[in-house]
Amino acid sequence: MELSVEYIRIAAYLGAGISVGLGAITTGIGSGIIAGEGAYGVMKQPQANDQLFRTMLIGQAAAQTAGIFALVISMLLIYGGFDIAEGGWYRAAALLSAGLAMGIGALGPSLGAGYSGGEACKSVARMPKHGNAIMGNMLIGQALSQTSAIFALVVSLLLLYSVPNQPAGLAIGKILLKSISLIGAGMVIGIGTIGPGAGIGYVAGKANDMIGRFPKERSMIMRTMFLGAAVSESTAIYSLVVAFLLIFAV
């Protein structure tokens, strides 16, 4: 069953729109939470203004990461030159799936990074003299929650660059099976990272809050945060494994 190049372009353009559209939702909400808590913190502690401002900007930059990943995938889908007719249905499914993976995959991590940064701003406003310890923990927590966004980026790039062209003369059932499993790969990593990304952000946010309140227990709090984040991350890793299986083993 032959496929003209136009159908591959349809998939690429829809994927590009979905990727940056979905990716922008929680990136905007997350950065907004950080800025809101930052502005509120300035009211509580006007003399810690500089420190709060720094924490807010660094936190927002880290929360934007997943949105920037989504932008990169969109640009690649539009201008990457993937729309060649030899790709067939496999290529069309892979391009749509790459957009879905990065768009949905950005939802959880940005929300988590936003919550973590918001709690850090609150905490710095409460205890400005522990600002550096809180900001360090905020960055580590945001990096942990962005790990799942990096999983989604890896799967998107694999879908763009390592899906083979559709061989000639295949039965329609085989083509359908492989194409649907490629779309499934994008959806599994996208949906599967919502929970871990948001959950790790919650862990990191609470840790920031508590490091501000009990700075002496910092090492204990950070240890618990790492343990909890690792356990939360496990389902994202399961999703990554299933996505790899769907791309390479079906």
Place this chain on the structure above:
Amino acid sequence: MDNITLAQGIVKAAALLGAGMCMGMGALGPGIGEGFVAGKACEGIARSPENASLITRTMLVGQAVSESTGIYSLVIALLLIFST
């Protein structure tokens, strides 16, 4: 746009649909986020009006950063509309 084949028409339609979804969904998050910032800033200014200028500055810079994903969506939507 008059002499195009059915397939080219569908590609253009897909690009326009993608542009609409992109800007529509992409406006959700920045809108909510910036509204939260402005709400907190109003609360802050009401409680300590003497720091109004500092709070307003923080609010505006924070909103500018939140806006960036909305701008990404706008860029992708315009690209999908005009350069496909």
